[in-house]
Amino acid sequence: MDMAQLPDHDPDADADYGLPGWIYGSERFFREEQDKVLRPSWQIVCHLNDIPRAGDFHTFEFLGESVVVVRGKDGGVRAFANVCRHRAARLLDGPVGHCARIVCPYHAWTYALDGRLIAAPYPETYPALNVDQQSLAPFQVEVYRGFVFVRLEGDGPSVAEMMAPYDHELEPYRFEEMVPFGRVTLRPREVNWKNISDNYSDGLHIPVAHPGLTRLFGKGYGVEAQTWVDKMWGQLIDEPSRNPSERLYQRILPDSDHLPPERKRLWTYFKLWPNQAFDIYPDQVDFMQFIPVSATRTMIREIAYALPDERREMRAARYLNWRINRQVNAEDTELVARVQQGMASRTFTAGPLAETEVSLRSFGRKMRALIPQARLPRPPEGW
Template sequence: MGDLSSAFESISSADVDPDADWSLPGWLYTDPEYFALEMDKVLRPSWQIVCHESDIALPGEYRTLEYLGESVVAVRGDDGQIRAFTNVCRHRAMRLVEGHAGCVKKFVCPYHAWVFETDGRLSGVPMKSDYPALKLEENGLAPVSVEVWRGFVFVRLEDRGFPSVAEMMAPFEEEVAPYRFEEMRRISDVRLRERAVNWKNVGDNYSDNLHIPVAHDGLTRIFGRSYEISDHGWADRMKGDLVEKPSANFWERFYQTHLPDVPHLPPESRQRWLYYKLWPNIAFDIYADQIDFMQWLPVSPTTTVLREMAFALPDDRREMKLVRYANWRVNRVVNQEDTWLIERIQKGMASKTYGAGPIGASEVCLRSFARKIRAIVPEARLHKAPPAGWSRK
């Protein structure tokens, strides 16, 4: 792919991007050949959230993440360290574990009983003398890079120059510190929802500001005109402050009026809904009552799985539990509205009449994302798909 840092330096601002006033073209949202290239160049080197470190607090506890045809297992070792490996036995490629979570003393392959330690070492092979080429020290589990940022565990399949999660979130450290992410615990297990859309359509919609007053009546009622977005290079920031006027909607009004005291947050954060999108496909919604994570994992050019989790500080107050339920009721409607939008956008992207659309100056997050994609895959500048086989030339 070339050096990523130099690629981004050459197109680091809209001033030197000749395509800055255009969106990504529709063919990038449907073309199988482009999809394969994008998975290799964009998704494989990118960080993906797996869990919170409290989910794997004890030695042997693990959580899994499946994407791009890979299964990754993040596990707490006997030494207390968190590591990640592909969930593949080095003998005949058997999956070692199933499901989202579990706990093991050792990984024992269910096919031929090869044994791997929680630090990845191959420590046991039945009939070991039967394998002339076998060297235990060279056949441990294949490692995957791990980063723990403020208590959350991230992995990536390949290291090719993208910044760390800490680097992407550096502009917001002062803002997020009071939420005490490290002390949070899971309140909702993994939810997987398949959508008939290209993965980029999910992210584009998440960072889009212009559709809020048009398509989200509920958010407009509770935010008024306070909703705003900003681009910070590798991360987008969106926020809306709850208005004092009680909403006509029951659950919106319930949330507005019954949110209990959250003294660990500064006053301006207690009525704020804060959203971040990390390059290229992770988002987290921060509320005074909880934090929701979502990532959109590509399956095909026109299919994506949304993977969602929720975390919060331990709080047994009845009013907090009710407010969290109200939060869910409000955002369930928002999610339904967004699903309706992106599925219809996806259909439009398949039209041969659509090339690329003009992009507004205020659409700073969409501009930033498109700029990166064009830097990584120069063919993304083409408003119409090139002849088949272009990626192999």
């Protein structure tokens, strides 16, 4: 079953339970996930404003593939395997860069920015060389509101179709005009990627484990799930927080004229199936991906974007935002590590889910539909 055929509201006999613990540590299950869940998924690489000129590129490492997204001379954006068609050497180094052409450092095979092979030394010595058939291997690419996504393989809905239920909420933020705020950071975690994803969409732990968010939102934290995207949100309350950073953020957060009144002090979180999230604040937008490395290791990839704004209050608000969320991230890191450790216990199979845990229910339904073994309380024989 591919993503295009994934049912929306088919009956699920296991809907009232979470996923079994063994799939959060099984390398065999991880291989199934790569083929059936992750490789057919859209992944964010960068923003158009990260690659404004012809020849600007961003690279992205995902599931053993090195992907390069490059701006062409025609202004278009393309994604290719960062692999020479001659002897498979990596072509471009580093996370970002610029090149007039793509030249292999091994044998100097040379490609245009649109991926065409345009030069190979001594071409007459290759009996099987057909230049027209040796372009760089392409990947699917989609630009959604200025952000560049790639998909390694498969089909299914576009990013725009997946985000359609909430696209109207994103429109006022002017994503297309945003510029990078900082740089890409990578944070390794010794946990399964699904545990990070589950925690991101879990609303029940907010009042228990995140006192800062509770001080900011009170009891007004909401969670809902659409087919391909979860939404979480909290409106900043007027009561001053006891925490100095939170209280100052509440006080100095400047007005954003481009936002409607109901969004000027709203924090909204979206998780796009299956492994990426974006946190939308009045002052900036943070993207986060849970990049699976193995069954028990994940790399969190993050970068922030913002509209150009030189107001002193806005600069301060963005710094305070970072301080507040650094504490939230530290709390989540400890929580997820606790869960990962518990998932390894043979005493744990799958716990019951509350009716309000709509995001975990939605995630589990899709996983069970794509990989039926996820219904089993124990790994099948041979796994």
